[in-house]
Amino acid sequence: MMSQFLNTSLSSNDRRQWLRMAVASLGAASLPAMAQTWPSRPIKWVVPYMAGTGPDNAARIVAEALSQQLGQPVIIENRPGAGGNIGARQVAKAAADGYTLLYSGSPMAAAMRMYKTPGFEVFRDFKHVMGISRSDILLVVHPDSGLRSVADLQAASKARDIDYASGGVGTPSHLGVELLLSAMNTRAIHVPYKGASELVNAVLGKQVVFGAPIFSVAYPHVQAGKLIPLAVAGEQRNDKLPQVPTLDEAGVKNVHLSSWGGLSVPRDTPEAVTIRLRNAMDAVLSQPKVRQTLEMDGGKVQVLDSATYTLAFEHELKFTETMMKRIGLQAV
Secondary structure, eight states, rough: OOHHHHHHHHHHHHHHHHHHHHHHHHHHSSHHHHHHOSSOOEEEEEEESSSTTTHHHHHHHHHHHHHHTSOOOEEEEEOOOOHHHHHHHHHSSSSSSSSSEEEEEEHHHHHHHHOOOOOOOTSSSEEEEEEEHHHHHHHHGGGOOOOOSHHHHHHHHSSSOOOOEEESSSSSHHHHHHHHOOOTOOEEEEEESSSHHHHHHHHHSSSSSEEEOOOOHHHHHTTTEEESSEEEESSSTTTTTSSOOOOOTTTTTTOOOOOEEEEETTTTTTTHHHHHHHHHHHHHHOOHHHHHTTTTTTTTEEEEHHHHHHHHHHHHHHHHHHHHHTOOOOOO
């Protein structure tokens, strides 16, 4: 009767929504004790990037509100390195009891192809609870570079050896720039750092010519006049810098990049716990103050359910495969 009702009375989207609600209700009903007692102690939220990066800033904003929602402290633990792999490995091996969370994102999927032994498997080892946010990628240079446009950067890269900083192998700031260079039919020397904040510091310190960090990390320095934005690597201009063109507008077609992140837990975390966690997160991300703070530096709140967020990892993995073949990158 249920399948007949779903097939005849609801649209495809309605059916999916109805099923999600039904599964959530059944899960909550079948494990009420666990759902009611969790959490009974502080929760650790591992951010596999350095403090001051976009994911770290987002996690700290959400964690503060989530602590109030759950009645237990949600403590951020930064575990940077290897493009996010070190922190992801830690959570993959943690107890699946709801007390260790991971701020996950696009680099985890890229790691499945960029590294020969990343130390985790993005689908086998994790349950991807939900998407939280998305950020544009901003192409920036130091004011002293003399570069003021993408055309200037392209000309400079063809005239001499130039270098760029990334937040690590396999991060959007690495893959994105390599795709950009391929589209411009030029090259640059890759200098990997441990995260977006170090990437930005490298450009600020003139250790490299350019970089493409997460928008929110670069934006305060752009406002202060310490970085020059050449382009936004998105399909549309960012509202925070409406005068800055997209790569399409700057003459580099079909290079659309963004960094996205969300919440994942060890694979065997009980469904009742993930349901409670998701409900608490939904409540937090619906608060106007939280959303406003998350979007203050140009990021976007992007709430995705578990199925859609998991699909994003699949798409990112396929994109990484395609990009590596296109520009001849080999796993390290």
